Amino acid sequence: xxxxxxxxxxxxxxxxxxxxxxxxxxxxxxxxxxxxxxxxxxxxxxxxxxxxxxxxxxxxxxxxxxxxxxxxxxxxxxxxxxxxxxxxxxxxxxxxxxxxxxxxxxxxxxxxxxxxxxxxxxxxxxxxxxxxxxxxxxxxxxxxxxxxxxxxxxxxxxxxxxxxxxxxxxxxxxxxxxxxxxxxxxxxxxxxxxxxxxxxxxxxxxxxxxxxxxxxxxxxxxxxxxxxxxxxxxxxxxxxxxxxxxxxxxxxxxxxxxxxxxxxxxxxxxxxxxxxxxxxxxx
Numbered sequence: 001x002x003x004x005x006x007x008x009x010x011x012x013x014x015x016x017x018x019x020x021x022x023x024x025x026x027x028x029x030x031x032x033x034x035x036x037x038x039x040x041x042x043x044x045x046x047x048x049x050x051x052x053x054x055x056x057x058x059x060x061x062x063x064x065x066x067x068x069x070x071x072x073x074x075x076x077x078x079x080x081x082x083x084x085x086x087x088x089x090x091x092x093x094x095x096x097x098x099x100x101x102x103x104x105x106x107x108x109x110x111x112x113x114x115x116x117x118x119x120x121x122x123x124x125x126x127x128x129x130x131x132x133x134x135x136x137x138x139x140x141x142x143x144x145x146x147x148x149x150x151x152x153x154x155x156x157x158x159x160x161x162x163x164x165x166x167x168x169x170x171x172x173x174x175x176x177x178x179x180x181x182x183x184x185x186x187x188x189x190x191x192x193x194x195x196x197x198x199x200x201x202x203x204x205x206x207x208x209x210x211x212x213x214x215x216x217x218x219x220x221x222x223x224x225x226x227x228x229x230x231x232x233x234x235x236x237x238x239x240x241x242x243x244x245x246x247x248x249x250x251x252x253x254x255x256x257x258x259x260x261x262x263x264x265x266x267x268x269x270x271x272x273x274x275x276x277x278x279x280x281x282x283x
Contacts, residue, residue: 003221067208068156206233
């Protein structure tokens, strides 16, 4: 094994929720053949990444919901999972009470990735936006009159949506009241909105990368690449860090390499520089 490559998906290897460019697939295939192992880590649901990653003709690892679930691919075997339970709901109801956004519960792979929400707890403008968003992402949202009707006992994540000020306020309150991991990122569907994603306190892209390394008993070279703030925790684990040129300044400031955007297949240039840096002998 030459090394471990940890990659975000949307905005890093794909642009605008589309498939991986053919030349990027070819490059990844070459690296895999040379002994590089890939793990793809996304904040999105299983279905999104699964559709995109089917183009890859080699074995890899896949973590979804910011690392709440880790699977081996293509056999879809769950290796690690860390979920929330129903005890977080009362506090979340208080947090969202005076906000335009209520919270959406993402059920995960075992329950067909259904999303449960309460339609009448969202502002009308935000609800209209979210209905367009769920159609574009192919998500199935189930309206409940009450979360007492929730058909599951545990789930990988919950999300809130809104403008920057509301999203930051919600995230801060979740961290304060529940101690969960709560990154805030720009919504890939519209840059005018933000996504607040809360997961188990031991779940982050960086923590699942560490968990995978422990599971593999691997302690050598790690490259990580991403384009948003939920990728910061991966950077803390990696030896070489790649930020896409359109990433927030906070992420780019932590990077060793700034790669061209995903629309230009920039991950190829970024990984090429990283691998070249590993191969330069130390003086």
